[in-house]
Amino acid sequence: MNSMTTMPATTHETCVPVDLEYLSEGLDELGIGLLAFDQNECLTYSNQSAVDMVALDKVDSDERPHLVQMADVFGSSLSTAVEEVRQNGSRSVRHGLHCSNRHGRHMLIDLSCLPFCGMNNDPCVICLLHDVRQRHQFSDDTKFLRQELQILTDVAAALSSSSELVQILKVILTGATAAQGLGFNRAFLFLYQQDTNELIGHMALGPVSAEEAGSIWKDLDAMRLSLEELLEDNQSDTDEGLDALTDLITDFRVRLDDESAIGRACHDSSWLNLAISDDTDNLTSAFARRLNTDKLALVPMVSKGHLMGLLAADNQITGRPISDEAVQLLQALANQAAVAMERARLYDNQLERSRELERINQLLAESQDQIIKIEKMSVIGELTSAITHELRNPLTVVGGFANLMLKSTLPDENREYLNIISSEIRRAETVLDQVLDFSRASKGENCPIDFSGLVKRSLDLLKGRLARRELPMFLSQASEPLTVFGNSDQLSHAVYQFLKLVAEELTPPGEAEVRTELRDGQALMLIKIRRPDHEREQVRRTLERIITQNRSSQRLTILVAGETIRYHGGNFGIACGDDSLPSLYIELPVMKERPSEPAHTGG
Amino acid sequence: MSPHILVVDDDDGIRVLYQTELAREGYQVTVVDSGRTALAAVSERQFAVIILDIDMPDMSGIEALTHLRKTSPETPVILNTAYSIYKQDFQSWLADAYVMKSSDLEPLKKKIKELIDPVEHKCQP
Numbered sequence: 001m002n003s004m005t006t007m008p009a010t011t012h013e014t015c016v017p018v019d020l021e022y023l024s025e026g027l028d029e030l031g032i033g034l035l036a037f038d039q040n041e042c043l044t045y046s047n048q049s050a051v052d053m054v055a056l057d058k059v060d061s062d063e064r065p066h067l068v069q070m071a072d073v074f075g076s077s078l079s080t081a082v083e084e085v086r087q088n089g090s091r092s093v094r095h096g097l098h099c100s101n102r103h104g105r106h107m108l109i110d111l112s113c114l115p116f117c118g119m120n121n122d123p124c125v126i127c128l129l130h131d132v133r134q135r136h137q138f139s140d141d142t143k144f145l146r147q148e149l150q151i152l153t154d155v156a157a158a159l160s161s162s163s164e165l166v167q168i169l170k171v172i173l174t175g176a177t178a179a180q181g182l183g184f185n186r187a188f189l190f191l192y193q194q195d196t197n198e199l200i201g202h203m204a205l206g207p208v209s210a211e212e213a214g215s216i217w218k219d220l221d222a223m224r225l226s227l228e229e230l231l232e233d234n235q236s237d238t239d240e241g242l243d244a245l246t247d248l249i250t251d252f253r254v255r256l257d258d259e260s261a262i263g264r265a266c267h268d269s270s271w272l273n274l275a276i277s278d279d280t281d282n283l284t285s286a287f288a289r290r291l292n293t294d295k296l297a298l299v300p301m302v303s304k305g306h307l308m309g310l311l312a313a314d315n316q317i318t319g320r321p322i323s324d325e326a327v328q329l330l331q332a333l334a335n336q337a338a339v340a341m342e343r344a345r346l347y348d349n350q351l352e353r354s355r356e357l358e359r360i361n362q363l364l365a366e367s368q369d370q371i372i373k374i375e376k377m378s379v380i381g382e383l384t385s386a387i388t389h390e391l392r393n394p395l396t397v398v399g400g401f402a403n404l405m406l407k408s409t410l411p412d413e414n415r416e417y418l419n420i421i422s423s424e425i426r427r428a429e430t431v432l433d434q435v436l437d438f439s440r441a442s443k444g445e446n447c448p449i450d451f452s453g454l455v456k457r458s459l460d461l462l463k464g465r466l467a468r469r470e471l472p473m474f475l476s477q478a479s480e481p482l483t484v485f486g487n488s489d490q491l492s493h494a495v496y497q498f499l500k501l502v503a504e505e506l507t508p509p510g511e512a513e514v515r516t517e518l519r520d521g522q523a524l525m526l527i528k529i530r531r532p533d534h535e536r537e538q539v540r541r542t543l544e545r546i547i548t549q550n551r552s553s554q555r556l557t558i559l560v561a562g563e564t565i566r567y568h569g570g571n572f573g574i575a576c577g578d579d580s581l582p583s584l585y586i587e588l589p590v591m592k593e594r595p596s597e598p599a600h601t602g603g
Numbered sequence: 604m605s606p607h608i609l610v611v612d613d614d615d616g617i618r619v620l621y622q623t624e625l626a627r628e629g630y631q632v633t634v635v636d637s638g639r640t641a642l643a644a645v646s647e648r649q650f651a652v653i654i655l656d657i658d659m660p661d662m663s664g665i666e667a668l669t670h671l672r673k674t675s676p677e678t679p680v681i682l683n684t685a686y687s688i689y690k691q692d693f694q695s696w697l698a699d700a701y702v703m704k705s706s707d708l709e710p711l712k713k714k715i716k717e718l719i720d721p722v723e724h725k726c727q728p
Contacts (some may be wrong), residue, residue: 392685397616399706
């Protein structure tokens with residue numbers, strides 16, 4: 001107990017004779033001092049323990065310090081207690097008297113004064129003194145340990161609620177530098193990079209100057225936050241707190257070797273309370289110089305035997321010495337942090353895996369839709385193939401005989417009819433050719449396709465067949481890869497048909513730019529028609545007519561090509577860009593990343 | 604003596620058309636309706652050209668072609684079908700020509716002439 005207390009005195013005690021010599025031996029063994037005062041308050045006896053406590057110089061001399069002198073040692077407490085005994089004839093007790101002995105040694109005394117009978121039955125007083133300082137020291141140690149435990153508990157609580165690495169690192173730095181925490185002036189965090197065996201400066205917390213320190217610490221002091229509150233406050237905004245001190249170590253790399261103190265500390269997972277001297281190795285000296293300090297604590301952060309980083313802390317602003325106990329506590333904090341960092345890393349890995357699974361599931365779902373569509377396409381393909389075959393034979397026969405008859409002598413009227421039959425048969429055969437192309441394309445496999453390459457091949461194929469009167473076309477390919485997923489034959493057929501229709505329907509003057517580009521996650525093919533301004537409306541109407549299937553001869557072509565584009569999740573239509581040029585566009589979704597499957601580029 | 608052509612097709616109309624048209628061109632024409640009868644006909648006499656349909660019920664044209672290449676390797680064969688897909692079947696490459704069925708018989712007749720008299724139709728340098 002630190003405060004002085006007065007125990008209630010015994011109300012009635014008789015004056016008893018005491019053998020002081022006999023009593024003092026036993027009290028000496030317990031380290032309890034004994035002083036005896038006569039009725040004149042003169043010291044008449046003291047045991048060895050009392051001599052040591054009070055630092056009486058001449059125990060065996062006649063010099064017996066008067067109680068007034070004793071007041072120099074015990075203040076007024078002793079005389080008051082003695083006086084109480086004398087007056088009341090009962091015991092007087094004082095606990096936790098702070099005092100210094102005659103040599104200035106601080107003491108904490110429990111005092112008990114009792115009446116007794118001296119020689120001649122004179123009423124005297126004996127005082128028992130017990131120095132309880134050691135007990136209080138133990139109490140102080142307990143209190144300190146409790147504080148340390150509280151710091152670690154608060155930090156552990158903050159770490160357990162953090163899964164973000166930045167938050168964890170801020171908790172560590174705050175715990176190390178807060179006055180309510182370990183109270184270092186500055187703390188620096190380095191993360192370990194295993195492949196290069198390097199520590200890399202990552203984050204630091206603390207003032208850069210004494211002026212800033214005064215300002216910051218004053219503000220923090222005024223806030224009167226507990227460590228728990230401070231940690232919570234610092235965690236709430238992860239962008240702040242990365243102060244100018246961080247710049248001091250950003251991109252600072254330290255290659256570890258076993259020759260340096262810092263390297264050995266990391267290798268052996270042992271802390272260092274370092275004072276830079278001439279004997280300090282170059283690497284460690286350079287490290288301290290970079291931090292602009294010469295005394296610092298270094299604690300490796302290790303989890304499951306793996307080095308995660310290094311925490312450095314110093315008292316560069318106040319110059320306060322760094323005790324080994326403080327470094328040990330810093331190490332305890334760093335160990336917790338390392339575990340939290342490991343946990344954050346595992347959490348990140350799990351999160352990444354979870355996202356990957358989610359992505360794969362989405363791809364699977366999309367693939368499933370695609371498969372269903374492809375199966376439908378396949379069934380349609382087989383059906384159209386069978387129908388086409390069945391139709392082609394009778395058409396061949398009818399058309400063939402019509403042509404045969406046209407070679408004979410016929411009335412003009414019959415010849416005209418036969419010409420109509422022959423012409424319609426040819427048209428029907430053309431339609432069947434298109435349907436057969438579609439049917440054949442439906443048998444192909446789905447794969448990633450280089451969309452720009454597909455457009456180029458289709459255009460090359462068309463250029464070989466373009467008549468002179470038809471619109472010249474040139475290609476502008478996207479600079480980035482445009483990979484779409486689907487049936488290459490089907491899409492080639494569809495793109496080719498769109499290009500062919502535009503080339504046939506729009507004749508010179510003018511030209512068409514066939515352009516591929518990436519826009520809003522879509523692979524785009526634009527057929528831009530360059531014509532004089534006054535013809536643009538007419539061009540737009542022509543394109544409109546193509547895609548709305550207004551001409552019967554094109555109806556099947558555009559139907560099949562358009563449905564093919566839609567089956568692949570795409571669309572087509574008329575656009576008018578910033579340059580006001582009318583254009584026909586086809587868009588297809590760009591394929592999301594799929595592992596190890598190169599885009600199909602074959603012809 | 605005019606060249607003798609064998610037409611193999613299961614479609615009655617096609618057989619009549621080809622027989623009429625080719626006879627008008629001056630060829631002798633024999634028509635059969637299956638791959639098996641075609642093999643039997645070839646075993647009995649020599650033909651200048653065989654026009655072979657592919658999709659037939661008892662024996663496909665491709666199968667008949669494989670046999671013909673063993674029994675009568677020197678006889679030119681034109682595969683004549685409504686399907687372009689068979690062009691991708693490597694066995695169809697055993698044929699000397701591949702002509703799609705059409706009411707316009709000119710491409711077929713042109714190919715027959717090329718095969719019967721290759722020298723005459725050889726490309727000039």
